[in-house]
Amino acid sequence: xxxxxxxxxxxxxxxxGAELRSFVDKSGGAYEYLWQGGPVWNSxxxxxxxxxxxxxxxxxxxxxAPWRLEKHGFARKTDFAVExxxxxxxxxxxxxxxATRRSYPFAFALRVTFALTENGFTMTHRVKxxxxx
Numbered sequence: 001x002x003x004x005x006x007x008x009x010x011x012x013x014x015x016x017g018a019e020l021r022s023f024v025d026k027s028g029g030a031y032e033y034l035w036q037g038g039p040v041w042n043s044x045x046x047x048x049x050x051x052x053x054x055x056x057x058x059x060x061x062x063x064x065a066p067w068r069l070e071k072h073g074f075a076r077k078t079d080f081a082v083e084x085x086x087x088x089x090x091x092x093x094x095x096x097x098x099a100t101r102r103s104y105p106f107a108f109a110l111r112v113t114f115a116l117t118e119n120g121f122t123m124t125h126r127v128k129x130x131x132x133x
Contacts, residue, residue, distance in 0.1 A: 001014055002082065003022075004087060004088050004115075005116070008027050009023065009121065012024075015079050016076075017047050017075055017076040019043070019044060019045055019047060020045040021034065021044045043076070046072070050069070054072075062105070074099075075110065080092035080112070088115060089115035089116065091111055091113040092112045093110065093112075095107075107129065107131025107132075109130050111126045112124070112125055
């Protein structure tokens, strides 16, 4: 887990899925705000890209051809690289690959930034089309 921290808060995220896993208010007893996983549901805050939910028969049609895309897409199971990290912010990046193009035939860069603020944090998602389609 990678952490960023300021005087009041500590945020933890993992590179698999650029998933937020912990957000702690250190003042007044170190309160953890996020579900920490368990037998009912093991994730905390998964990033669902390029689709949220389930497609009928896990398939969509593009230019007349069927494409298979599993429930909630592939981002939550993909290792992101750390593009930039400071004491109070972290940016993860995932770009298209041979594996992603098997179910989503587009060139892209997906960035997820967590940044601590005085009163909490911001989470920014940016998707850039890096191809011609």
